Amino acid sequence: MQEPTYYPLSSIQEGLALLFRFYPDLHILNLALRMDFDCEIDEELLLKAIRETEKRITFLKIRLHMKDEQTMVQYAYEGEPDPTEIVDFSQSTEEEISKALFDWTYNAFPNSILEVPLYNFRLLHLPEGKRSLYFCIEHFIVDGYSVLFVFDFLDRVYAALENGEELPEPTPYPWKMVEDDL
Numbered sequence: 001m002q003e004p005t006y007y008p009l010s011s012i013q014e015g016l017a018l019l020f021r022f023y024p025d026l027h028i029l030n031l032a033l034r035m036d037f038d039c040e041i042d043e044e045l046l047l048k049a050i051r052e053t054e055k056r057i058t059f060l061k062i063r064l065h066m067k068d069e070q071t072m073v074q075y076a077y078e079g080e081p082d083p084t085e086i087v088d089f090s091q092s093t094e095e096e097i098s099k100a101l102f103d104w105t106y107n108a109f110p111n112s113i114l115e116v117p118l119y120n121f122r123l124l125h126l127p128e129g130k131r132s133l134y135f136c137i138e139h140f141i142v143d144g145y146s147v148l149f150v151f152d153f154l155d156r157v158y159a160a161l162e163n164g165e166e167l168p169e170p171t172p173y174p175w176k177m178v179e180d181d182l
């Protein structure tokens with residue numbers, strides 16, 4: 001595998017990196033969302049839609065790298081995304097599920113945010129045959145609007161796969177924006 005192309009952080013990311021040094025607990029930067037399905041879903045199709053979404057939303061490919069002791073840079077990981085974990089909560093109470101989601105969010109990136117995917121999906125099997133989708137992402141690369149964009153994009157991919165239509169176009173890489181910012 002060839003060496004990735006590294007890009008500097010944007011000025012906002014540089015500011016966040018400086019602020020993060022003073023945070024007592026970096027876990028508060030993990031943004032999470034849970035989406036409960038009110039109707040039946042095709043689980044296999046949903047897993048395929050998640051994979052396509054991961055491949056097509058380029059900011060989900062961003063990983064962080066320490067160039068030296070003082071310089072953090074970013075790059076796009078072009079390998080395959082990790083498979084979506086399926087978690088069986090069918091015998092769990094809502095309190096047990098809520099605790100697990102809190103723990104996942106708090107410990108989403110327990111060792112480091114360097115050289116790892118900065119997000120994760122989990123498909124949850126709930127009591128009474130219901131399904132839910134959990135998503136957590138590091139605030140260093142997104143804001144709340146971006147989290148909502150991921151779910152809107154995922155919905156469009158799922159609908160396209162379900163209806164045999166063309167998939168949404170991949171999003172552009174953020175590098176032009178980073179260069180313009182600098």
